Amino acid sequence: MEKLPKVGLPILIGVILLIIVLAKSAVTLDSGHAGVLYETLNGGVVADKDPLGPGFHIIAPWNRVIDYETRQQEMPEKMSVLSSNGLDIKLDASILYQPDYKNLGRLHNEKGENYVSRVLQPAIRSAARSVVGRYTPEQLYSSKRDAIQEEIFEETRKIVEPQFIQLNDILIRDVTLPPTIKQAIERKLKQEQESLEYEFRLVTAQKEAEKVIIEAQGKADANRILSASLTDKILQDKGIEATVKLSESPNSKVVVIGSGDSGMPIILGNQ
Template identity: 35%
Template sequence: MTEPPRVRFRQWRRRHAMGIYALQLSVLAALIVAVPFSLIEIPAGHVGVLWQRFFGGTVTDDSYSEGLRVIFPWDHITLYDARLQNSARYYDTISSNGLSMEVDIAVRFRINREAVGALHKLVGPRYDEVLVYPEIGSYARDYISRYTPEQLYSANRAFIQAQILKRMRADGGASLLRGQDVGEKLVEVEDVLIRSVRLPTRVEDAIERKVEQQQAVLEYDFRIARETKEAERKRIEAMGVRDFQEAVAGQITDEYLRLRGIEATMALSTARNSKIIIVGGGEGLPVIFNPPGDMKAPGVLPVDPAQAGGEAAPEGAPADPFGRPSRIP
């Protein structure tokens, strides 16, 4: 009598139980090992380039954006930072007069997402050292060699930066794209900045002394102009004084001088910090004011009524600060 298929399967499974368990463990181990190679996480600001082991190698017409990607475990994804990058290098250059210099140039650049596959295939992850910095140095030496060190400190620096940037945008990596089905540049250069220029110590000192002397010359020019203006001002002032004296020379009278003396005495008497009794010096000038209370100005001697030039005040008139009757002019 023939046994049912189910019974036969159970018997076969009992006979091959060890082999089945070994196969299951092998599959599980393979999955555990393969999952990390199959699940690829692409961080923010990065792109991935796929390399296929059995289907043509590097994929140049497509790339992987941010997120979790699933690939075959035997394939590989290379990550590229697609964000704006900034880096600086020192370049040895020679000026137009044969002087050796070190120029510090900073460059801001980013990869072209559309051409990242070609960039990976033609250049590789070290594209900045292979492609960007050497071309920056080449263009910098070409343009800087047309100028003297003094000119690099002037507005020519901005012009040189613009020329290097223009060349990088037009020709950067263009030779690598010949024969490739890529219509874009591999790297997009955003800006080129000349941060500093290092000259030999003696040359730097000479340039600084030259600039100092130029500034000293400009300072003397301004001084001369100022003194010229001051001399012109004094000449005009003297002419005005002369014209005034000529105009009033025949019209000054004793009454006019007495009026001006009274005005000057009154102006002195209104000073807030006055501590002295002001008495007119000419004939007919009155006593203008007395200090408050019994204050006496130090160093002021009493005035003799006989020398005051007036008559004695009537009885009952207020006394002066020295206890004597005031004199009426």
């Protein structure tokens, strides 16, 4: 085997060193990610320096980049908390969050890469205990769930936003009560529903009765007004008018004899 020329050996070593330097200097960040630059010779991460965005970057080989996902992320969380009367309530929630992009350096310096377990999880648990402790199991199970969700979100947001975490939403997927309490609440809700239906039927029946009374009263008033307006003279004129029309009918033969008690003609015979 031939020996390498004396000039070729340093070149080979130089190429190897160049490859190593380039490998340590080249950094590629995916979409939805950002990098915090750790400067070994400059005291670590400079907090007020903008993070590195997605794409290809060249850095000094003695520095390094800490990769953070900056897209919205979901953290499922199951919690056991106490209601206002001391009953154990289990919440199943989803927390939607992402790091504060502009303050990634501060987030890394103060909380580190494990900021979720160090800040977000304790904050959501503390807020859930505080909020749920103000409500009864019945409120948690039915009418107040949306309000409770909003209150937990607001209390958590106040804790995490000053610590460079952006909280987007908190979704309460499920509220689990002790079985006996849940059954008691369901029975009560069923009874309330039946009571409302019964009251509705009573109100409907009452309105129908009032309608019949009003219609009957209207007819009675109309008859009374009509009776008051019908004098003997008017009745006689109406009778004569009807008699004339009847006598003009081609299907009748009219014989008038005498008069009735009221002075009206008497009509006999027809065909």
